[in-house]
Every structure is written in C-alpha cells, then in structure tokens.
Amino acid sequence: MKVFIYPTNSLILSDLVERFGHEPLAIMSEIGKRVRTQGLDSPPLNITPEEPKLGLKYAAVEVPSGVRGRMALFDPLISKADAAIIVRDPVTSFGCMGCARTNELINFLIRAKKIPLLELDYPSTEEDAKEFVFKISEFLKSLKPAEEAK
Amino acid sequence: MNQAENLVRIAQLSCGAEYSGIQKEIDSAVKQVNAVMVFPEVDISDIEAIEEEFGLKVASPDLKLMMARAKSIVTGKVHVDAVFVATCFRCAEAAIVRSEVRRYIHEKTGIPVISYSFTERTTAGTLLTRMEALTTTARRKSLLAREKQSGLTAGIDSGSTTTKAVVMRDNKIIGKGWVPTIKVLESAEEAYTNALKEAGVKREEIQALGTTGYGRFLIGEHFKADLVQEEITVNSKGAVYLAGKQKGTATVLDIGGMDNKAISVIDGIPGMFTMGGICAGASGRFLEMTAKRLGVGITELGALAIKGRQENVKMNSYCIVFGIQSLVNSLAAGSKPEDVAAAACHSVAEQLFEQQLQEIDVKEPVIMVGGTSLIEGLPKAVEELLKVKVIVPENAQYIGAVGAALLVSGFIAK
Amino acid sequence: MDTITKMVVINSQKVLPSDVVIKLYESNADVMIKETCFGIIVSGERTIVDSLLSSIRKMDPYGIFIKERGLAPGEPYRCRATRRGGARPGFHTLETEDKILPYIASALKALDKGEIPKQKQKKKKLDVEKLKEIIKEAEVTQ
Numbered sequence: 148m149k150v151f152i153y154p155t156n157s158l159i160l161s162d163l164v165e166r167f168g169h170e171p172l173a174i175m176s177e178i179g180k181r182v183r184t185q186g187l188d189s190p191p192l193n194i195t196p197e198e199p200k201l202g203l204k205y206a207a208v209e210v211p212s213g214v215r216g217r218m219a220l221f222d223p224l225i226s227k228a229d230a231a232i233i234v235r236d237p238v239t240s241f242g243c244m245g246c247a248r249t250n251e252l253i254n255f256l257i258r259a260k261k262i263p264l265l266e267l268d269y270p271s272t273e274e275d276a277k278e279f280v281f282k283i284s285e286f287l288k289s290l291k292p293a294e295e296a297k
Numbered sequence: 298m299n300q301a302e303n304l305v306r307i308a309q310l311s312c313g314a315e316y317s318g319i320q321k322e323i324d325s326a327v328k329q330v331n332a333v334m335v336f337p338e339v340d341i342s343d344i345e346a347i348e349e350e351f352g353l354k355v356a357s358p359d360l361k362l363m364m365a366r367a368k369s370i371v372t373g374k375v376h377v378d379a380v381f382v383a384t385c386f387r388c389a390e391a392a393i394v395r396s397e398v399r400r401y402i403h404e405k406t407g408i409p410v411i412s413y414s415f416t417e418r419t420t421a422g423t424l425l426t427r428m429e430a431l432t433t434t435a436r437r438k439s440l441l442a443r444e445k446q447s448g449l450t451a452g453i454d455s456g457s458t459t460t461k462a463v464v465m466r467d468n469k470i471i472g473k474g475w476v477p478t479i480k481v482l483e484s485a486e487e488a489y490t491n492a493l494k495e496a497g498v499k500r501e502e503i504q505a506l507g508t509t510g511y512g513r514f515l516i517g518e519h520f521k522a523d524l525v526q527e528e529i530t531v532n533s534k535g536a537v538y539l540a541g542k543q544k545g546t547a548t549v550l551d552i553g554g555m556d557n558k559a560i561s562v563i564d565g566i567p568g569m570f571t572m573g574g575i576c577a578g579a580s581g582r583f584l585e586m587t588a589k590r591l592g593v594g595i596t597e598l599g600a601l602a603i604k605g606r607q608e609n610v611k612m613n614s615y616c617i618v619f620g621i622q623s624l625v626n627s628l629a630a631g632s633k634p635e636d637v638a639a640a641a642c643h644s645v646a647e648q649l650f651e652q653q654l655q656e657i658d659v660k661e662p663v664i665m666v667g668g669t670s671l672i673e674g675l676p677k678a679v680e681e682l683l684k685v686k687v688i689v690p691e692n693a694q695y696i697g698a699v700g701a702a703l704l705v706s707g708f709i710a711k
Numbered sequence: 712m713d714t715i716t717k718m719v720v721i722n723s724q725k726v727l728p729s730d731v732v733i734k735l736y737e738s739n740a741d742v743m744i745k746e747t748c749f750g751i752i753v754s755g756e757r758t759i760v761d762s763l764l765s766s767i768r769k770m771d772p773y774g775i776f777i778k779e780r781g782l783a784p785g786e787p788y789r790c791r792a793t794r795r796g797g798a799r800p801g802f803h804t805l806e807t808e809d810k811i812l813p814y815i816a817s818a819l820k821a822l823d824k825g826e827i828p829k830q831k832q833k834k835k836k837l838d839v840e841k842l843k844e845i846i847k848e849a850e851v852t853q
Contacts (some may be wrong), residue, residue, distance in 0.1 A: 190321060192315055220316070333795060336796045
C-alpha cells in the first residue's frame with residue numbers, strides 16, 4: 148500500500164515503510180519528478196508562481212504564497228495515500244517541511260481522509276524507539292502488502 | 298550599474314521564497330546588480346539553541362533557520378556585505394521574525410539590511426530597486442559619505458508624475474527645472490534645459506551629471522550620465538543634505554506620484570526602508586484628484602487643508618475610488634472644501650502610517666520630501682499622526698535632482 | 712527511463728561507506744555513485760537502483776538506512792560548494808535523524824528477536840485538586 152509519512156522527508160519513516168514491504172509516499176519523490184522531467188526552469192525546485200495558484204485547491208488566497216506553493220507539492224501525496232503514519236512531535240525538519248502552517252494543514256487533511264492511520268510520538272530513548280518501531284511494524288503488517296494491493 | 302564594480306555578497310535569510318516560486322526572480326534581480334546570494338553556514342546545534350538565545354520561540358523550522366543564519370552573520374562566522382530578509386506576505390509568525398532579525402543585524406553589525414514580504418506575484422523588477430539600493434549602500438560607502446556638492450554638476454529626477462532638474466555649483470543650487478512627465482526623454486530635456494537656462498550655464502560646461510527616478514536608465518543613457526542611481530539612496534542623501542541633518546539618525550518620507558518611500562537613515566545612509574506601490578490611495582495622485590474635485594490647483598490644496606478640520610468629514614475608505622467618493626458625498630452633504638482637503642491629507646497620511654511606517658523605526662528628525670510635502674496639509678497630518686515635528690526643507694520637491702547632483706560631484710575627475 | 716536517486720545512510724559498526732562503494736562498483740550496474748559524509752548517493756534506473764540497494768541493505772540490516780532523494784548528486788543549486796555556504800535545508804533534518812539511528816537499530820534487532828516492548832503510559836497533566844493539595848501542604852510546611 149502507499150503509505151503517507153509525516154514528516155514527509157523522514158529517513159527513518161521512509162526506510163521503515165519500505166523495509167516492511169510498503170511504498171512510502173515521501174516528498175523527495177515529488178521533488179525528484181519536478182527536477183528531473185524538464186530541466187530547471189525555476190530553480191532550485193522547479194516550483195513556479197503557478198504552484199501557489201494550484202495550492203488554492205487547499206487554501207484561500209489569504210493564506211501565504213509559501214503555504215500554497217508547498218500544498219501544490221504535497222497534493223499528489225495526499226491524493227494517493229492509502230494509509231498514513233504521523234509522528235506528532237518530530238525533530239525539526241527544514242525546507243519542504245519548514246513551514247508550521249503547511250504542516251498543520253497536511254496533518255489535518257490526512258486525518259480527514261479517514262484512511263488507516265498511526266499517530267505516535269518521536270522517540271527520545273532506546274526504550275521509546277523499541278515501542279516506536281514495534282508499533283510501526285504492527286501497523287504496516289495490518290495493512291495489505293504492496294503486491295496484494297496492486 | 299557598473300559590471301566592473303565589486304561583486305557584492307548578499308546573505309539571503311528567507312522563508313517560503315522557493316515555495317512561492319520566486320527564487321528565480323530574486324536570483325535574477327541580484328545578478329542585475331552584480332551581486333550573489335549567500336546562504337550563511339549554520340550547524341544543527343546553532344539551530345537547536347537559537348530560540349533560547351534569540352528569545353523568540355516560533356513554530357516554523359525555516360524561521361528558526363533564519364534566526365540561526367542571522368546569528369551566524371552577527372558572530373562573524375560568515376562574511377557578507379549586505380543582508381536580504383524576506384518572508385511570505387500575510388504570515389504573521391514570519392513578519393515578527395523578519396522584523397526582529399532585521400533589527401538584530403542592523404543594531405549588532407551595521408551591515409546594510411533590507412526586508413521584504415513577497416507573494417507569488419513578486420518579480421525581479423519589483424526587487425531590483427531594493428537590491429540596487431542595498432548594493433549601493435554596501436559598495437559605495439565613500440560616495441555616500443559626501444556631505445558637500447563641489448564643482449558644477451547637475452541632477453535629473455525622472456519621476457512618474459513630474460520631472461525635476463537642478464544645476465549646482467559649489468554647494469549651491471543655481472538653476473531649477475520642474476515639468477510634468479509626459480514623454481520621459483522630452484520632459485527630461487525640457488526640465489534640464491530650464492535648469493541650465495536659469496543657472497546661465499551651457500550643457501557642455503557641466504562637469505558631471507546624475508540621474509534618478511523611474512526613468513533613470515533611459516535618461517541616464519540619453520544624457521550619458523556619470524551616475525544612474527535609484528531613488529532610495531539619492532533621496533536619503535538629498536533629504537539630510539537639504540535639511541542640514543547629515544549626522545545621526547533621521548526618517549525620510551517621500552509620498553510620490555505613484556509610490557511611497559519611508560526610509561530610516563543613519564548618517565545619510567539608508568538603513569531600513571519600505572517602498573509601497575500597491576495602493577493609489579496612499580499617493581500624490583489621491584491629492585491631485587481631490588484638488589480636481591474641489592476645483593482648486595494642486596498647489597492651493599495644502600493651504601486650504603491647513604484651514605480645515607479632517608474630523609468634520611467621515612471617510613470610510615482609503616481607496617482612490619471609494620475614498621474620493623466619500624469626499625464627494627460629504628461635499629454634497631454640505632461639508633466645507635477646507636475640511637474635505639484636510640480629510641484627504643489625513644487619509645493619505647494614515648495610509649502611509651498603516652502600510653509603511655509600522656515597518657521601520659521612526660526616529661527624529663522626520664523629513665518630508667518630494668512634491669507632495671509642499672501640500673502643507675500633508676506634513677501637518679503626518680505630524681498629528683506620529684506626534685512628532687516634521688521638517689520640510691527648502692527645495693524639498695527637487696530632492697532627487699539635488700541628491701543626484703550632490704552624489705555625482707564625487708565623480709568629477711580631479 | 713525512470714531515474715531515481717537514493718541516499719544510503721550508514722550508521723554501522725560493521726560496514727564502512729567505502730565497503731558499500733566497493734560492492735556497488737563490483738556489481739557493474741549502470742548507476743552513478745557518490746560517497747558523502749553520511750553515506751552514499753546512488754542514482755540510476757529505478758529497478759536497478761532498488762534491486763542493488765536491497766542487496767546493500769543485507770550487508771548490515773541494522774546499520775544501513777535508505778531513502779529517496781529528490782535532487783541528483785552534486786545538484787549545483789543545493790550543493791554546498793556552489794551554493795556559497797550553508798547546507799541545503801534537508802541536510803539538517805538528516806543530521807538530527809542520524810542521531811537516533813542507533814536506537815532504531817537496536818529496536819529493529821529487538822523486533823527480530825520477537826521482543827514486545829512495554830507500552831509507556833502517557834503523562835497526563837496534574838489534576839487541579841491534587842495541585843491544590845500540594846499547594847496547601849507547601850503552605851503548611853512554610
């Protein structure tokens with residue numbers, strides 16, 4: 148299954164989802180598509196002034212352009228998500244995850260989708276990490292494997 | 298903009314620029330002024346500690362990064378010549394950080410810093426004047442240190458509404474020209490010719506010429522100017538020169554025909570500044586239209602406004618369409634023309650206050666310049682709003698031309 | 712061709728980035744390889760990269776972590792060398808995650824051993840009545 152992860156650029160979440168047989172929906176793949184397809188028209192990420200307009204799908208014009216531009220980037224991930232893992236208090240992530248308002252909106256949209264969802268806290272000790280990994284593995288096991296879902 | 302000039306390193310402290318799709322515009326504006334953007338080095342421990350150190354806790358990680366990068370400049374970890382602080386328009390959290398970061402760098406380092414809030418509609422053109430002013434301040438410190446005009450020089454200010462020219466000799470204005478801008482080049486020719494005529498000198502005698510204003514590039518090329526400079530730098534210098542306030546702090550306000558400038562100046566050098574150009578209700582055009590409706594000349598509006606009381610007229614909009622409509626309605630309801638004139642001046646001043654003065658430190662003396670400063674009701678309205686004394690220097694309407702003539706005298710070959 | 716770039720982050724006692732690089736070269740696969748401070752970046756056709764990295768992961772399943780990366784290795788707009796100074800924003804995220812990789816490794820080992828971790832009780836905010844009692848007690852002892 149396609150599993151949305153939050154933070155969407157997390158190495159740990161991305162790795163665990165793939166390790167346990169599912170497809171992580173991470174922002175890096177969206178960036179990759181943009182920068183690889185038609186050369187860099189609007190460096191560094193090929194986000195043009197059109198993206199904040201596409202972001203109007205999620206937020207009105209009174210919402211800052213940076214939020215709307217980011218939403219355009221996240222749109223395919225949100226639409227494709229079959230399940231999701233949200234880490235509630237992640238370590239600070241920058242760049243694509245650098246805007247708190249965008250992050251709040253993404254979390255809300257994922258919760259509102261009513262798909263299988265695991266919400267958990269970021270680990271700070273070894274014991275926490277065991278619980279963290281265990282819960283993620285149980286959650287991913289409960290989902291249909293990627294092959295079957297296809 | 299001389300390409301042979303030193304490359305200026307500008308630190309970019311921003312949040313949201315890449316995601317608004319305008320990084321390309323920033324890079325393009327920077328390239329045009331022969332500068333490069335630098336992203337100050339920080340490490341993760343700097344970012345983790347910054348909120349405690351800076352004393353400002355924010356939710357957005359990229360704003361933490363902005364503060365950490367600012368600290369990296371202040372502690373000298375990275376060397377830059379200027380700083381550009383920019384965040385998304387309408388983001389309250391970012392506006393607080395932007396303003397505090399700007400103040401922090403300005404106070405701790407004296408490095409020129411400008412701030413800007415962008416939307417996806419921000420273009421390289423909009424950013425260019427700001428980048429030009431920023432790099433000039435960084436690059437031409439010695440030129441800006443000039444306090445007296447010397448030799449025989451001229452300045453032309455090609456504004457959106459009027460074109461002004463002056464001829465100066467040995468620190469005195471000896472000729473002036475002032476014409477409405479119709480065709481940029483023709484109007485400049487006329488204003489310059491008038492100034493030369495009044496001064497009694499021939500064009501070829503002029504040792505150096507400087508241009509500024511909207512049409513500066515076009516007329517600069519036409520007249521083979523020695524200095525082509527944006528109006529932030531020129532007006533700052535011109536204002537403190539005319540007002541005799543070259544040392545220390547000052548605030549320069551210029552309500553132009555199409556946009557406004559509010560500049561916080563230290564020793565004649567622009568520090569923080571804002572340029573507005575979105576609303577015609579905060580421009581000289583608003584007063585021009587009011588004068589027309591009242592059936593008086595623009596030069597008479599000020600004197601009329603001084604006699605009136607703005608409180609007597611209710612205005613429910615600053616807008617050049619709806620605000621003027623309010624004024625017309627109140628005239629029809631029996632309001633006195635002088636009260637209407639005062640209300641118009643108050644409206645423009647209030648717009649300036651709400652849109653722009655919130656973003657800069659208003660330090661005394663407050664110097665008002667440009668043609669609108671002669672509409673006496675306007676400086677009076679600003680005085681009432683800011684609760685400070687406003688200085689309108691003699692020849693305030695020639696500010697740009699005087700500033701250009703003063704600065705360009707540094708170019709006379711010794 | 713469906714090109715993909717993947718980042719291999721190595722936090723291992725057994726495997727060095729250079730070991731991984733050698734193994735990648737030995738495979739003779741048509742991929743671009745770049746060794747970095749945190750591991751290796753591999754770029755190439757998706758299926759090739761994926762199958763190659765699944766064998767790399769086996770070198771130390773608890774010490775090798777993999778994620779996709781948007782930009783290609785050495786992308787001038789993101790590369791520290793050409794960007795004049797600071798790292799790309801994502802680098803700092805990676806730095807913070809890297810710190811807890813040893814915990815994740817030990818959690819994965821525990822999981823493979825079939826350990827079931829204890830569920831931690833979430834701390835609740837103190838009941839107001841209880842707080843009142845504590846305040847009263849503090850007043851008495853003063």
